[in-house]
Amino acid sequence: MRSTAVLCVVGVSGDGFREHLGLWTGNSESLASWGSVSQDLVQCGCTGVAYAVSDEHAGLVQALSLYFPDATRQRGTVHCLRNALPHISPETMKRNVAASLKGA
Secondary structure, three states, rough: OOOOEEEEEEEEOOOOOOEEEEEEEOOOOOHHHHHHHHHHHHHOOOOOOEEEEEEOOHHEEEEEEEEOOOOEEEOOOOHHHHHHHOOOOHHHHHHHHHHHHHHH
């Protein structure tokens, strides 16, 4: 069975409100798929992107640098936690680190 990736983009307007910019489907989270999404956004007038929060999928990172080269990119907190927490023990320390990274 062939899988399909659902690609979602949410923006934040200048006045701080979240805006759902769209959903796309692609064969994977490749440069081709994210490049198509980015091209659609640019064609619809999406400009002035200053900041992007994403995971580390190579295709997404590459598309951001191609289509929005001036944007600062940050890796999402959830992704950092998922990668860091399995390497921490004991369980009490894991909870403390998670709380610190979440800003609690």
